[in-house]
Amino acid sequence: MATKTLAPRRGPVRGGNGRDQAERRLAVRMTAPSLVLMALVAAVPIGYAAWLSLNQYSVRTAGLSRFVGLENYVTALSSPEWWASFGQTFLFAGLSVSLELVLGTAMALLLNLAFRGRALLRTVVLLPYAIVTVVSAITWQTMFQPNMGLVTNVLSALGLPGGDVVWLGEHGYAMTVIVLADVWKTTPFAALIILAGLQVISAETYEAAELDGASKWQAFVHITLPLLRPAIVLAAIFRTMDALRVFDLPFVLTRGANGTESMSMLAYTQLRENRLVGEGSALSLLTFLTVMVVSVVYIRFAGGNIREVAKEEQ
Amino acid sequence: MSTLTAERTTAAPADRPRAPKRRLRGEAKLHPLVWVFVLAVMGFSLIPFYWLVNTSLKKGASLSQGELFPSQPTFENYLVVFQNAEFLLALRNSVIIAVVTTTVALVFASFAAYALARLKMRRKAMILTLILSVTTFPAIAIAAPLFSIWREIGLYDMLLGLIIPKLTFALPLAIYTLTSFFKEIPRELEESAYMDGATPFTTFRKVILPLAVPGLATTAILVFISVWNEFLLAVTLTTSPEARPVPVAIAFFSGTSEFDQPLGTISAASVIITVPLVILVLVCQKRIVSGMTAGAVKG
Numbered sequence: 001m002a003t004k005t006l007a008p009r010r011g012p013v014r015g016g017n018g019r020d021q022a023e024r025r026l027a028v029r030m031t032a033p034s035l036v037l038m039a040l041v042a043a044v045p046i047g048y049a050a051w052l053s054l055n056q057y058s059v060r061t062a063g064l065s066r067f068v069g070l071e072n073y074v075t076a077l078s079s080p081e082w083w084a085s086f087g088q089t090f091l092f093a094g095l096s097v098s099l100e101l102v103l104g105t106a107m108a109l110l111l112n113l114a115f116r117g118r119a120l121l122r123t124v125v126l127l128p129y130a131i132v133t134v135v136s137a138i139t140w141q142t143m144f145q146p147n148m149g150l151v152t153n154v155l156s157a158l159g160l161p162g163g164d165v166v167w168l169g170e171h172g173y174a175m176t177v178i179v180l181a182d183v184w185k186t187t188p189f190a191a192l193i194i195l196a197g198l199q200v201i202s203a204e205t206y207e208a209a210e211l212d213g214a215s216k217w218q219a220f221v222h223i224t225l226p227l228l229r230p231a232i233v234l235a236a237i238f239r240t241m242d243a244l245r246v247f248d249l250p251f252v253l254t255r256g257a258n259g260t261e262s263m264s265m266l267a268y269t270q271l272r273e274n275r276l277v278g279e280g281s282a283l284s285l286l287t288f289l290t291v292m293v294v295s296v297v298y299i300r301f302a303g304g305n306i307r308e309v310a311k312e313e314q
Numbered sequence: 315m316s317t318l319t320a321e322r323t324t325a326a327p328a329d330r331p332r333a334p335k336r337r338l339r340g341e342a343k344l345h346p347l348v349w350v351f352v353l354a355v356m357g358f359s360l361i362p363f364y365w366l367v368n369t370s371l372k373k374g375a376s377l378s379q380g381e382l383f384p385s386q387p388t389f390e391n392y393l394v395v396f397q398n399a400e401f402l403l404a405l406r407n408s409v410i411i412a413v414v415t416t417t418v419a420l421v422f423a424s425f426a427a428y429a430l431a432r433l434k435m436r437r438k439a440m441i442l443t444l445i446l447s448v449t450t451f452p453a454i455a456i457a458a459p460l461f462s463i464w465r466e467i468g469l470y471d472m473l474l475g476l477i478i479p480k481l482t483f484a485l486p487l488a489i490y491t492l493t494s495f496f497k498e499i500p501r502e503l504e505e506s507a508y509m510d511g512a513t514p515f516t517t518f519r520k521v522i523l524p525l526a527v528p529g530l531a532t533t534a535i536l537v538f539i540s541v542w543n544e545f546l547l548a549v550t551l552t553t554s555p556e557a558r559p560v561p562v563a564i565a566f567f568s569g570t571s572e573f574d575q576p577l578g579t580i581s582a583a584s585v586i587i588t589v590p591l592v593i594l595v596l597v598c599q600k601r602i603v604s605g606m607t608a609g610a611v612k613g
Contacts, residue, residue, distance in 0.1 A: 027433035245452035288455035
């Protein structure tokens with residue numbers, strides 16, 4: 001790992017086309033197992049879900065079904081539950097990802113400073129990232145539990161509002177706990193991506209700015225942030241895609257009550273708890289499509305950035 | 315080779331500042347406000363852990379009053395957890411699932427990653443994009459149909475029925491991370507192997523794999539953590555304690571003693587499965603950081 005990377009060189013021309021062909025065949029053989037497995041276990045089920053979503057299944061008699069066309073989609077798209085879960089998922093993603101990017105940038109700036117204890121800080125910051133999401137949920141439940149929680153007790157002791165609130169039992173409050181649990185666990189990820197971007201900016205750039213009399217704040221706004229943009233956008237894409245499929249946190253903390261039911265949770269509930277295979281499949285495909293549309297929009301919107309990064313790579 | 319990766323390889327091993335000038339500025343006088351911020355970040359990261367442990371050591375009145383320090387710390391919650399047969403089964407299931415998935419993913423992915431990093435190949439960019447797009451799939455889109463398919467063919471509520479779809483999400487992560495590690499290995503070594511008449515596959519086995527051991531270890535850690543952590547597939551595709559992994563077991567944990575607040579027991583169970591991960595972070599911190607940024611920056 002510590003080996004210094006040398007400029008890539010084209011392989012020797014020896015052998016010519018024969019070796020080229022053998023190499024291509026080997027490449028296909030080496031990638032095929034992974035690709036076949038992913039196709040079988042990702043693409044085939046999604047196709048099957050499309051078929052399931054066009055049928056209605058009897059809850060009472062196993063195996064009894066009838067073709068209903070797009071009826072499941074009409075039901076889903078005209079139900080207030082779908083639109084509520086849609087809105088709540090985007091609210092959650094918007095709040096948590098923006099907090100994670102701001103905090104992550106700040107953490108990355110700290111981790112990029114040279115000071116005694118930086119290694120310690122990095123370890124401490126990384127700890128929540130390795131935690132199982134379900135445990136992150138339970139941890140924040142203990143923090144906000146009425147009477148028992150640290151936050152609720154501190155708020156009560158200081159006479160601030162919120163001390164006697166059942167946080168997971170009320171609209172708005174429940175979402176706050178879920179956002180906090182997510183920010184706690186995943187900010188380190190954003191911070192490390194942004195830190196990798198930060199370490200590429202050369203010290204000379206800052207020295208030049210300093211010579212020109214720029215203040216630290218000006219240097220941050222006019223040099224650091226623009227140069228960090230690709231890294232921040234990258235972190236934003238990864239985090240948004242992840243936040244839009246949120247499931248574990250609301251499942252453990254509220255079971256989807258009090259305005260926290262995400263799209264994935266709604267599909268799960270219809271499928272497993274209400275045994276509505278057709279509607280559950282339609283909802284899971286709607287979730288899938290929503291996430292795909294957002295990722296395409298993101299890449300279109302941030303495409304310039306990603307192309308720049310790709311250019312640098314060459 | 316990317317500038318980002320090149321930077322990482324030179325900067326990661328040592329915790330040294332980038333330039334003497336910045337060290338001077340940094341170490342000589344860190345603004346007091348910056349220290350406040352450092353402490354705030356540490357507090358935000360650590361206090362919730364403290365509270366989880368604190369909760370796990372309390373029961374009865376001490377628990378319901380929310381004491382800052384447990385006045386009568388007790389390990390009773392831990393005893394309850396370890397006497398819970400379902401939790402022990404779940405631990406066993408999690409270990410089997412995570413070990414098998416990580417091993418298989420690493421074997422498959424190292425082949426694919428070598429081809430993608432080194433060999434001449436048609437439509438390489440398209441294949442990489444496809445692989446990456448799988449990581450953004452919401453698991454529910456796969457869990458929902460698999461729920462029906464597995465019940466038809468008898469894989470529902472089976473460990474194998476969990477390993478297969480988890481492998482599908484582990485593979486892209488492993489391929490991406492490994493591809494960037496393979497790219498860092500100097501080409502000169504392979505070329506001298508070719509000169510000696512080795513085939514590309516022999517070169518992969520005898521030259522690349524031994525050199526890639528640190529990268530393989532890093533990838534294994536990341537894949538293990540993500541498989542261990544996964545919840546949606548696990549909760550959708552299982553129903554009995556015989557197949558449930560730990561995260562699902564904890565989510566359905568209701569505490570065995572009816573006279574106690576289950577939160578104490580749930581916290582103890584959470585602490586138990588968190589300790590190994592904390593040790594992993596403490597021991598392998600640098601590997602985890604390099605792996606996370608390798609996969610992501612390349613992505």
